[in-house]
Amino acid sequence: MDLTFSKEDEDFRSEFRSWLDTNLPAQMRTVDWWRPKSEAEQFQIRRDWEAKKAAAGFCGIQWPTEYGGRGGSPTMKAIYDEEMAKAHAPRTVNPLGLAFLGPTVMAIGTDDQKRDIIKPLLHTETIWCQGFSEPGAGSDLAALQMKAEPQGDSYVLNGQKIWTTNAMHGDKIFTLARTSSPDGGKRHAGISMLLVDMRQPGVEARPLKQMTGESEFGEVFFTDALCPQTEVLGGEGNGWMTAMLLLSFERGSSAIGQYTEFKGQWDAVVDVAKQVDRGSGKAVEDPVLRQKLANSLIELECLKYHSWHVLTQTSQGKDLGFEASMTKIMWSETFRKVSDTYEAVLGTGYQVPDPQPGLSLEELTTMSLWSRSCTIWGGSQQVQRSIVAERVLGLPR
Amino acid sequence: MKFQLTDEQRALQEAVRDYLGDRFGQKQVRELYESPESDGIPEGLWKAIGEQGWLAVMVPEEHDGIGLGLLDAAVIARAFGAGTVPGPWLGTVLVGEAVRLAGSPDQQAKWLPRIASGQVKGAVALLKPGTQDQPVATVSGGSLSGDLGLVEYAAQADVLVVSAADGLYLVDPAAAAITPHEVLDRTTRLASVTLDGAAGEKLTAGNPLAELVDRAAVLVANDLTGIARKALSDTVEYDKTRVQFGKPVGSFQAIKHDLADIHLAVTMAEHAGFYAAHAQDIDAPDKTLAASIAKAKAGDTASAATSAMIQYHGGIGYTWEHDAHFYLKRAKRLEYAFGDATQHRERIASIAL
Numbered sequence: 001m002d003l004t005f006s007k008e009d010e011d012f013r014s015e016f017r018s019w020l021d022t023n024l025p026a027q028m029r030t031v032d033w034w035r036p037k038s039e040a041e042q043f044q045i046r047r048d049w050e051a052k053k054a055a056a057g058f059c060g061i062q063w064p065t066e067y068g069g070r071g072g073s074p075t076m077k078a079i080y081d082e083e084m085a086k087a088h089a090p091r092t093v094n095p096l097g098l099a100f101l102g103p104t105v106m107a108i109g110t111d112d113q114k115r116d117i118i119k120p121l122l123h124t125e126t127i128w129c130q131g132f133s134e135p136g137a138g139s140d141l142a143a144l145q146m147k148a149e150p151q152g153d154s155y156v157l158n159g160q161k162i163w164t165t166n167a168m169h170g171d172k173i174f175t176l177a178r179t180s181s182p183d184g185g186k187r188h189a190g191i192s193m194l195l196v197d198m199r200q201p202g203v204e205a206r207p208l209k210q211m212t213g214e215s216e217f218g219e220v221f222f223t224d225a226l227c228p229q230t231e232v233l234g235g236e237g238n239g240w241m242t243a244m245l246l247l248s249f250e251r252g253s254s255a256i257g258q259y260t261e262f263k264g265q266w267d268a269v270v271d272v273a274k275q276v277d278r279g280s281g282k283a284v285e286d287p288v289l290r291q292k293l294a295n296s297l298i299e300l301e302c303l304k305y306h307s308w309h310v311l312t313q314t315s316q317g318k319d320l321g322f323e324a325s326m327t328k329i330m331w332s333e334t335f336r337k338v339s340d341t342y343e344a345v346l347g348t349g350y351q352v353p354d355p356q357p358g359l360s361l362e363e364l365t366t367m368s369l370w371s372r373s374c375t376i377w378g379g380s381q382q383v384q385r386s387i388v389a390e391r392v393l394g395l396p397r
Numbered sequence: 398m399k400f401q402l403t404d405e406q407r408a409l410q411e412a413v414r415d416y417l418g419d420r421f422g423q424k425q426v427r428e429l430y431e432s433p434e435s436d437g438i439p440e441g442l443w444k445a446i447g448e449q450g451w452l453a454v455m456v457p458e459e460h461d462g463i464g465l466g467l468l469d470a471a472v473i474a475r476a477f478g479a480g481t482v483p484g485p486w487l488g489t490v491l492v493g494e495a496v497r498l499a500g501s502p503d504q505q506a507k508w509l510p511r512i513a514s515g516q517v518k519g520a521v522a523l524l525k526p527g528t529q530d531q532p533v534a535t536v537s538g539g540s541l542s543g544d545l546g547l548v549e550y551a552a553q554a555d556v557l558v559v560s561a562a563d564g565l566y567l568v569d570p571a572a573a574a575i576t577p578h579e580v581l582d583r584t585t586r587l588a589s590v591t592l593d594g595a596a597g598e599k600l601t602a603g604n605p606l607a608e609l610v611d612r613a614a615v616l617v618a619n620d621l622t623g624i625a626r627k628a629l630s631d632t633v634e635y636d637k638t639r640v641q642f643g644k645p646v647g648s649f650q651a652i653k654h655d656l657a658d659i660h661l662a663v664t665m666a667e668h669a670g671f672y673a674a675h676a677q678d679i680d681a682p683d684k685t686l687a688a689s690i691a692k693a694k695a696g697d698t699a700s701a702a703t704s705a706m707i708q709y710h711g712g713i714g715y716t717w718e719h720d721a722h723f724y725l726k727r728a729k730r731l732e733y734a735f736g737d738a739t740q741h742r743e744r745i746a747s748i749a750l
């Protein structure tokens with residue numbers, strides 16, 4: 001075992017860290033600065049900041065330089081994630097484009113698509129949405145109904161997508177539609193992945209309010225919307241395979257960024273527990289709460305070890321395959337445990353943002369609510385467990 | 398960044414597995430279950446453990462050892478857990494560690510070569526029953542007294558290491574009152590031990606009780622993850638083929654999801670067990686925390702996996718004839734050795750809060 005990083009990797013860390021020190025204003029690392037701003041304003045600030053970061057060369061860390069990436073290693077990407085989380089840097093405005101679309105385009109896109117998509121994505125000139133889920137097609141994605149009928153050089157799209165992250169900010173959407181009717185019982189046939197301009201009259205996005213009160217996702221309605229036939233990714237009728245390839249790109253992710261973020265939250269929860277009065281003393285002195293705090297730390301540290309494991313594998317060029325589902329279950333469950341602990345520490349005080357003088361809980365409470373979504377999106381916990389059971393353990397379907 | 402075993406460590410793992418596969422499998426464990434009156438130390442096995450160097454791993458080379466670290470020992474412990482291997486390996490290794498950490502040069506020269514070869518069998522009484530850091534014996538005028546609780550292989554050992562407030566002592570078992578018990582987990586032997594003014598030879602170079610207990614906890618954690626992994630994989634294999642309602646029971650989602658969760662927990666416990674051993678080896682700042690994390694996670698996980706093994710075998714899993722109870726009983730014993738999960742969580746809290 002060797003848990004140190006190479007000189008090259010450490011040099012990259014210092015370079016990025018010092019860039020962050022200079023270019024991420026202290027105020028942007030505090031909630032108080034963000035809170036009074038509208039969602040649209042917040043998004044614009046994040047978008048501009050990310051563009052500046054990209055211009056400085058800190059984007060597409062692991063992507064080849066020919067596409068505007070940095071050409072770095074999986075370890076450098078992990079270090080980047082870690083430093084972003086440590087610095088409390090704004091989250092990316094293009095999560096789905098970066099996680100899914102970019103790698104897919106680089107793998108199977110046409111030369112035009114590579115040229116037109118990757119750089120503007122990295123530099124936040126285009127905000128990409130993922131339009132997979134529909135009201136009747138969630139975990140069962142192949143139940144999707146949206147239609148795309150050829151007409152001249154274009155497809156004409158009709159249907160609805162839902163839970164679309166960044167729906168209100170999106171410029172373009174990679175979406176799945178039926179370009180021909182299902183062939184008999186083959187639900188996976190006749191689907192295509194289309195790259196659709198959201199800035200057109202036939203596309204209407206409406207916000208959906210989440211339990212946090214924010215509207216990070218929304219619905220997208222397509223009414224005779226147009227998409228040029230050249231804007232198919234992976235070829236007409238190959239949408240299901242393209243989607244599976246696309247979803248597989250989440251696999252390399254080491255979760256070190258998540259660990260760093262959640263560990264920061266755990267530290268904040270401990271801080272709260274030191275202040276909260278629980279009748280007989282502070283919450284941090286309560287034996288049952290101590291057990292809970294310790295238990296969430298155990299899970300967090302296991303997540304860290306697991307990240308090292310994943311990083312070790314990917315650095316050696318190994319594909320984690322379906323084991324990636326374990327990483328997803330692990331980080332999202334750990335996040336929920338930290339949140340459960342936070343709620344237990346506060347008791348009734350969880351209901352209000354300022355249960356005691358000196359406590360300001362808005363950020364932590366929002367995080368605890370947000371953690372509820374992470375076991376749903378990107379393949380729900382139940383779906384992931386079935387994958388682990390069938391594909392990793394080999395249990396029969 | 399390499400969070401994985403070295404090639405040598407993997408070869409060691411294979412060597413232990415191969416030996417157990419060829420020479421000491423569940424058939425031999427079962428023979429032991431059928432002979433509770435035996436000394437619990439199958440002769441050929443103990444001889445092989447000595448010959449293969451599995452007792453010598455952490456003994457320095459100048460004392461005829463191999464001079465490796467706790468991670469190497471952890472690799473052996475894990476394979477032993479999976480094989481529910483009987484015998485005083487752990488006790489002997491820990492006596493060796495006590496002498497290595499706190500023995501004078503003379504004491505080391507006297508004991509370590511014989512520990513490395515398996516010529517001497519050891520047992521340890523380190524913690525006052527129910528505590529995580531209190532020594533077991535009191536010293537007065539150089540002799541030791543106290544109720545040491547249940548001590549593994551005390552009746553078979555050639556030497557005991559006993560903790561007292563001022564350090565660790567080597568005690569001749571002949572000087573102790575030892576009452577053997579019938580034991581649920583028949584892959585070990587347990588005896589009540591009391592000392593009443595027994596002579597002891599103090600290990601003179603310091604008092605490494607806390608460090609020794611952490612090392613013990615890490616080895617036990619790895620034994621537990623070995624048990625857990627084996628319990629899980631045997632259960633998966635059985636449920637792939639056992640048919641009810643016209644399908645393999647392993648196709649039912651209630652079972653699948655539970656086994657997926659257990660697989661995840663076992664995987665994390667494995668990571669934690671190896672990291673904790675490595676952390677002791679490199680004297681990492683978080684080594685104490687890591688030991689507690691490993692032990693807590695392994696205890697909870699082995700408990701879950703061995704329970705699931707019985708549950709997901711149905712009636713056959715509840716029989717004496719099936720191996721499932723070997724794993725459950727060993728897990729139950731080790732779950733409470735060197736601090737249980739609740740105690741370790743409290744210790745984690747006291748370190749981290």
Ligand SMILES: Cc1cc2nc3c(=O)[nH]c(=O)nc-3n(C[C@H](O)[C@H](O)[C@H](O)COP(=O)(O)OP(=O)(O)OC[C@H]3O[C@@H](n4cnc5c(N)ncnc54)[C@H](O)[C@@H]3O)c2cc1C
Nearest residue numbers: 130131132133138139140163164165373376377378380382
């Ligand atoms: C915050 C957030 C952001 C999102 N962003 C996007 C986005 O940008 N683009 C996009 O396309 N989608 C997005 N989604 C949608 C997400 O992918 C779906 O919510 C998810 O796939 C689950 O589908 P569903 O909501 O229809 O739940 P359902 O599939 O109806 O599931 C309901 C419950 O049934 C369980 N279940 C379903 N099938 C099975 C099964 N076979 N076995 C056992 N249990 C099962 C589920 O686990 C769940 O607990 C987002 C969701 C959230 C919460």
